[in-house]
Amino acid sequence: MxxxxxxxxxxxxxxxxxxxxxxxxxxxxxxxxxxxxxxxxxxxxxxxxxxxxxxxxxxxxxxxxxxxxxxxxxxxxxxxxxxxxxxxxxxxxxxxxxxxxxxxxxxxxxxxxxxxxxxxxLRRDPADLGGDMTLPMRTARANRLLGFDSVGDIVVVPRDSALLTAPFPGAVPHTVEDKLAETLSARDFGATGDGVTDDGPALQAAMNAAAASGKVLTIGEGSFRTLQPLTLPGAAAGLTMLGRIIYAGPGGQTALTIGNGGSTRNANKHHIGISVMRATTSDWLDEGDIGVVMINHDASLIEVREITGFTIGLRTLGDERGFEDTTLILNRFVNNKIGLDIHTLTAAAWNTSIRYYGGHFAVGSTVHTDKDRFGIRLSAAPGAYVAHNRHLFDGPNFELNSREIAATGIPFLCEVNSRAIVARGIRMEGCDPIVARHTAGAQDHMYEVAWASQGYAIEIEHTATATRLGGVVKALHQALPNREATREVAAVPSLRAAAIRWNATETGFERLACLSTNVAGGPTSLPQFAFPALDSYTLTNRGVVLTGGRGLGFVVDTSRCKDFALTVDADSPRLIVMAFDSSWNLLTEAAGTMVMASGQSMTWNATARWWQGSADMDDAGLTRLQAIRLAPQVATAIIGVARITADYELRAMRLHCDPRHAPPLLFGLPDLRIGVRELIAEQAWDPASIAAGASVQTSVTVAGARPGDFVQASFSLATSGCVFLAQIGAQDTVTVTVWNRSGAAVDLNPGTVRVRVVKA
Incomplete structure (x- = not known):
């Protein structure tokens, strides 16, 4: 290297x-x-x-x-x-x-x-001291399993003992058989879940085993087809479904029954993920055709994932005992004539104090279009207990697809004398405009509708057999501020009765200002826009037809209260609002947005000089009810309706506000002579001495007085022997005549002459 x-x-x-x-x-x-x-x-x-x-x-x-x-x-x-x-x-x-x-x-x-x-x-932890980790001799460990004894030393055990111990201190050894028996699976009994094999016998065997052992049965992932009805006896602790049961058995029977009937109390049960589908949708003719029946449950928790294609989807049944104090979590109920049936079978039974969360009750648009359908029914067998009470529904959703067909689709059907049924946050899509049908003595029901595609006119239907006024509908959609605004500021319950024939061509209305879509001359203040009467109003037997260029509105002091609600009885009216400051000067678009409405946008009409709704107020557009919010600088407003796109009949108008306020309605004021049928005026007068049988006259100016009006006159002092007569000799002028009927001359002292004109 x-x-x-x-x-x-x-x-x-x-x-x-x-x-x-x-x-x-x-x-x-x-x-x-x-x-x-x-x-x-x-x-x-x-x-x-x-x-x-x-x-x-x-x-x-x-x-x-x-x-x-x-x-x-x-x-x-x-x-x-x-x-x-x-x-x-x-x-x-x-x-x-x-x-x-x-x-x-x-x-x-x-x-x-x-x-x-x-x-x-394989080695010991550094903190694990002592003990014997020595393997036994080859002959001692041959054909045996290596394990650890109670102090953690190596030990060998027979291979056929199959003891299992959880790897935690204090754990107790179990055999493999005991460990597997802790939970029961439908597949342990041969169920395949392939959607083709008849798994009915295997499922029933598994359910019987769950009852015999008092355990929870698990039906795992997959589609478990059955040709026979199934029963999970009440002795089972519960049922957990990850897959679904497909019922392909005979009609007129219950696909899955959970719990024992009679007087048995099926208490403290835990049923999760219940999912049962009919292989082919029922013809809805036989009420014995039921997806799931749960009997006599008490203090239990039940979750339904989906039930599809039966006459009755789920029936909660009180037999010779009650169904009570239980929580149900509901999901999809599809293509059932009745999604959930709350039922009693005998006079000794009851069905009470149940909580329901969710639930989507839907019927396909092409399914049995000739047959009525209901989301939830409260019912009883003949002679059975009928006072079902305290059922609480949170957020159910009904999509019954009945609006375009001859059949009826209603969320709730109450055939018993139920009490205290509360449904909150209901959604109604494609249903009839009826949230519930009551056919017996139901009472104290409350249906809170959060949304309905049918508009705001949702009602409870009471049939001829109903014996109680069953409840109330509370809508949270379609101008909720309108529904919650409880103080009535003004009301004109009959436009026809409120009509004032101002003169031969012009008509006015009590409490209302007459409005024009195009006031000539460049007006800028409130009295220039609010007229006591105008022409082109066509009176009918029940109201008035607003023709081109005409409107009607309440003039109200809005200096303190800014939230209002307008309700009208009319054929597709159009909301309008005019805004003025504290000096009655018109507030235009240049000052910013002065008006907001709850169900539509408000646009500025520069010709009429008002804010008007972007659409007519009707059910089809979900704009029927409107709540109104005014800007802080609006001190006075005219709130009403006008003819924008087509003539329509107006029959009644009401204005509401927040109950914390009582804003004054402005009409009949000296500087705003609108909305009054009766005109009053007075002036000082010192009549000359009146010879016996003679008379004297004076003229009193009364704006709006027209020939043909009813008129009266009086004097502020005693007029013994004299008669006061009044007539309208010319427009805006009342002639008062004093006739001395006594046999001597009368010299009245100076006083005040008063006249009263009543428009016809």
Whole structure:
């Protein structure tokens, strides 16, 4: 060797994975001789055919194989120093440093190899002291298993004992049979889960074993087809399903029954992942055709993953005992006539205090389009217990696809005298506009609808056999602020009755301002936009038709209250809002966005000078109800409707606000003479002396008074012997006549003459 090598702290082994192209492999550790490098390919030692370079170099070298190893093969290079003494030092001889270093290098190299090999052996932890790790003699350990005794020393046991122990302190040995029996699998009994084989007998055998042992049965991944109905007896602890049961047996029967009937209490059960599908969808004619029946469960946890294709998907049944105090987690119920049936069988049974979470109850758009469908039913056999109570549903979803067909699709069907049924966060998609049908004495039900594609007019239907007003619908969609705004600011319950014939051509309405879509002259303040009457309103028997250019609205003080809700009875009306500051100056788009609505955007109409809804208020567009938020600078507003795209009949209007406020409605003010049928005026008058049988007259100006209006007059002082008469002789003028009917002259003292005009 040219120079002395250095033995660094480098592991004397390196491994590579072949890529099919590489044949040169480096080794980072030093070797003394080329033959001291062991080369293995996929664990096989190569005796020759390769070349080694770098022997005697501190940094290692390279091995070149005759051909590249295949892709994924392993190439292992390791040093194998011969453990031998090749030199000897003579007494009193010369001790050469090079020779001594070479010997010490070989010792270090051999020790590195030993450490590397020891790292791959079975050994005790450094902290584990004492004990006997000595193997028994060959004859003693032949045909036996190696193990450890109670203190951790090596021991051999018979091969046929098959004891298993969990690797933790305090664990107790078990036989393989006992360990396997801790959980039961349907596959232990021959079930295949291939979707073709009849797994019914195997599944029933597994369910019987679960009942006999009181254990939970696991039905693993796959599709387990059965030609027979199945029953999991109540003695089983529960059922866990990772796959699904496909029922291909006779119709009119229950595919899977869980629990014992009669007076048995099936308590503290744990059923998870229940999934049962009918091989072909039921014809929905036989209510005996049920996916799953769960009987008399109490204090249990049940999760249903999917039930598809039956007349009744899941029935929770109280037999001669109750179904109660249980939690059900619901997922998919598809193509069942009734998704969930909450049922009692006898007078001694009950079905009460159950919590339900989720549930997607759906029917395909082409499935039995001639048959009614329901998501959840509360029912009872003839003569059975009917006072089902305290059932709480959280977030059920109903997609019944009935709106476009003749059949009915309703989320809840209540055929019993149920009490305290609460459903929260309901979603209704493609259902009828009825959240529940009550056919008996149900009461105290609350249905909270979070979303309904049917619009806001969701109701409870009470049939002719219903004996109670069953509950209430609370909608959280379609202008929730409107529904929660409980203070009524103003109401015009009949537009026809509120109509005021202002004159021969113009009509006004009590409490309302008449509006025009195009006020001439460049108006800028509120009185210039709010008219007491206009022409082009067409009265009907029930209301008024808003024709081109016309609108009606409430004028309200909004200085403190900014949140309002408008409800109207009309054919597709259009919301409009005009905004004014505290001085009644018009606030235009230049001041920013003054108005927001709950169900649509509000756009600025520069011609009409108001904010108007982007769509008509109707059910089809889900814009029927509207809540309104005004900007802080809006001190007065006109909130109403107008004719934008087509004429429509308006029959009633109501304005609501947050119950914390009571904003005044502005009408009939001296400087805003709108929305009033009765006009009052007065003036000072000192009549001249009136001879017996004679009369005197005076004129009082009353803006809006027209010939044909009802009119009365009075005087502020005693008028014994005199009669006050009033008539409208000319527009805006009331003529008051005092007639002395006494036999002597009368001289009235100065006073105030008052007139009252009532528009027809």
């Amino acid at each position: 040219a120079e002395h090598i250095r033995i660094g702290d480098v592991a004397p082994r390196v491994q590579y994975v072949g890529d099919g192209a590489r044949s040169d492999f480096t080794f980072p550790f030093p070797i003394f001789l080329a033959e001291e490098l062991e080369v293995r390919v996929d664990g096989i030692v190569l005796g020759s055919g390769f070349t080694v370079s770098g022997a005697g170099q501190s940094a290692g070298g390279t091995v070149t194989l005759p051909s590249p190893p295949g892709i994924g093969s392993t190439v292992t290079l390791r040093r194998r120093v011969k453990v031998e003494r090749t030199s000897d030092f003579q007494d009193n001889g010369v001790l050469r440093a090079r020779t001594l270093n070479d010997e010490l290098d070989r010792v270090v190299a051999a020790l590195q190899e030993q450490r590397e090999e020891l790292s791959s052996t």
